[in-house]
Amino acid sequence: MYQLTFINQKMSICVNGGTLADASSKAGFPLDLVCGGKGTCGKCSVTIESNGLKRNELACQFEITEDLTIYLDASQFLDQASLLTHHLAPQDVIFNPSISKTHFLHSDMMPETYSDHLKNANAPLLQKFSVIINTTEKDGFTAVYRQSQIIDFQKGDTTDWLFGGAIDIGTTSVVLYVYDLKTGELIQTESALNKQITFGADVITRILSCQEQDTALTEQNNCIRSTINSLLEKCYVNHPHLRDHLYQLILCGNSTMQHLFFKLNPIALGVFPFSNITQNSILTNNVHCGLDLPDFSTIEFLPLLGGFVGADTTAVLLTLPQDEKKYLMIDLGTNGEIAVGNTQQFYTASTACGPALEGANIECGMRASEGAIEKITLANDVISFKVIGDTQPIGLCGSAIVDAVAILRSIEIIDETGYLLTPDEYRKKRPDSQLFSQLTLLETDDVVFYFSNETVPVYISQKDIRQIQLAKSSIYSGCLTLLKECDLVLDDIDALVLAGAFGNFIDIENALAIGLLPLIPKEKIISIGNGAGHGVQLCLLNQHENQRTQSIQSHTKQVNLADSADFMEAYIMNMNFN
Structure with missing residues (x-):
């Protein structure tokens, strides 16, 4: 066993070995493995110390063979990104949910009417009904319906409590909206980064991991279930009745997210003609999904539109006039x-x-978290920027990358072909500008433009600009x-x-x-x-x-x-x- 001490997080764990990325995830600090752990993106570089010597290692490649001290910055693991949960005010919508409850006394449901009420009920539901109908009398029981079909029974009168959730499963983030289905009131919104990020920043990388690793499909399915359960748990803290009365989840997400949520092998999605297992909506109950909900809660994933055009697009199109x-x-x-x-x-x-527009595949790119430059402006030959958290900049998020390219193009530091001028070329082209001083020709003959060159250099390179052109x-x-x-x-x-x-x-x-x-x-x-x-x-x-x-x-x-x-x-x- 090896002891790992996460010095900045004040935590120690013991592991038998494995990669530093695996250990970090086990400790509760999953890293942003943009390339899916192939060691090509360099985004998981972590400072470690052993035998009194510090060095940097790629966490996805470094195998643990000794005790280590790990210097992990908060910006390096997946709890820090700014996630979008809001949207334009919803259009007027008639409140008409498909889930409802009805309270029955025993006298309301007689043996001769059982079959009428229990039409199409499955064996587990019949078993539950047989216990309730034969063991409760005074307070009766409550039937939970989806449309006209009974989906569950509860002892006593629980009609005051009925909740539902809507979930947008994104490749990067997951957002949960919880509603009181008696009143239509939004009672809580929670969001988190999708824990599948440790398998790669994009869906292709995650699909490939399922092809290359026998356990990847199960592990990614566990990741999304864990992400959703963590969001549910946050809601349960504020609303204790939720845990036993949240009877509906409706989900959307892209095609890969649908496959991984239901543990459907997505390999066919990664090769032409990019086929889904099913494009139809999937309706099941929680017995088959393993979330922290009542077993008979209904879980529905909206229909896909084909190939990589998923249910998230279906949901967006639903909002159009x-x-x-x-x-x-x-x-x-x-x-x-x-x-x-x-x-x-x-x-x-x-x-x-x-990936490029969200900071992946960009040398100084990062997600929209503390330390990311999020806005860049130009005035009077001076480039200024705004940093999330008003702290020292450590990278560029997607919105700033677009700003950077647009501004450098407007002053001809970047030409129409995407070529980034050298300091000498720009000084000759614009002798009245001092911005050439922020350009540097590296020993590798690469050219970069620095926005900040303090503790952590933040710049955009020729390679970055090519990535933006592709995107x-x-x-x-x-x-x-x-x-x-x-x-x-x-x-x-x-x-x-x-x-x-x-x-x-x-x-x-x-x-x-x-x-x-x-x-x-x-x-x-x-x-x-x-x-x-x-x-x-x-x-x-x-x-x-x-x-x-x-x-x-x-x-x-x-x-x-x-x-x-x-x-x-x-x-x-x-x-x-x-």
């Missing part, structure tokens, strides 16, 4: 989902964009391809709807300037925040809204961009900056 206007919806998260049309007909597609061209070209599929042009679009965390925080003008978003008038662009979270709440509060997701699925056509010559041509043509 039911009119004949033409909408272009872009959900900028770890993956980019795009939709064009309206409720009569949507065309959808998914395109890889998020922005992917989104822009995906939009153009879908428009072409619909026989539309940009001028036909009535509104561009931005959903998701990244879409909520970016500077719209800077996103337009670098070609991340199509050139649509700014007054037509609407940021709706966590649209998926909004949509899944509507499904919880009104069963007819939930049923409408089936209609959205049937009226949606998925376009596979990887198989589109139009997309590949546009992708190459739109790589440069405006």
Whole structure:
């Protein structure tokens, strides 16, 4: 056994060996393994000490063979990110949940009527009923219904307590909204980073882990269940009745999140033609899901739209007005989902964009947590920035990366091809500017632009800019391809709807300037925040809204961009900056 001392967290644990990343996770400090633990991204570099000597090691690669002291900063593990839970105020929705309760006295339910009430009941529910009906008399019992079907029984009169939850399972974060289903009141919102992040920042990395490791599917399923249970536990502290009376969870998430939640092998999603096990909504009870809920609580995952276009997109589309206007919806998260049309007909597609835009694959990139530069501005030849937590900067989050590229492009430190000028080149081009002093030509011939060069250098490199070009061209070209599929042009679009965390925080003008978003008038662009979270709440509060997701699925056509010559041509043509 080896003793590991997490000096900054004032904790020690003992392990038999394994990687430092595994040990950190066991201690309660899971690291951000952007590359899925392959040792290629360098994001899990940790300072360790043994035999009086300090050194840095990649936690995902370092095997523990001795006692260690570990110097883990709070920004390095997964409890610190700023998570988006809000959205535009919900439209008026008629409160009509599918879950209800009815109290019965024994005299209300006679043996000759048992069959009428228990129609379609499964064996475990019949067993529970047989105990309750034969052991309780004075206070009777309560039947819990989903629509007209009894799903559970409780002793006594519990009709005062009935709750439900709506969950948006994101690749990066998970958000839980808990409602009182007697009144329609939102009683608590909780969010956390998805613990599956230790398997990689993007869905492809997580799918590959299931292909390469026999235990990965089970472990990732455990991760998402653990994440949700931790959110539920926070709610139970404030609302003790929740634990025994939370009878409905409705979930949305992308296709990979659906597979991993239900422990469906996702390997087919990682290869052409990117097939789901099922695109239909999945309705089951908690006996099969293992969450900290009553066994017979109903758990429903909204329908997928095809390939990598998941139920989170279904939920976003549910929030759009039911009119004949033409909408272009872009959900900028770890993956980019795009939709064009309206409720009569949507065309959808998914395109890889998020890891770079959320700080992954960027040398100084990080999530939106304390120490991240979140906003960059330029005035009078001086670049300024705002840091989350008003502390010393240690990296750039996605919104700042967009700002950085847009500003450096506007003053020609970056040219239209994405080339980052050397200090001498920029001094010759702009002799009146002092910003050349923030450019450095490294011994490796790489060029970087420093925003801060204090305790932790924060900069953007040529390689980073190339990553942004790939991401922005992917989104822009995906939009153009879908428009072409619909026989539309940009001028036909009535509104561009931005959903998701990244879409909520970016500077719209800077996103337009670098070609991340199509050139649509700014007054037509609407940021709706966590649209998926909004949509899944509507499904919880009104069963007819939930049923409408089936209609959205049937009226949606998925376009596979990887198989589109139009997309590949546009992708190459739109790589440069405006």
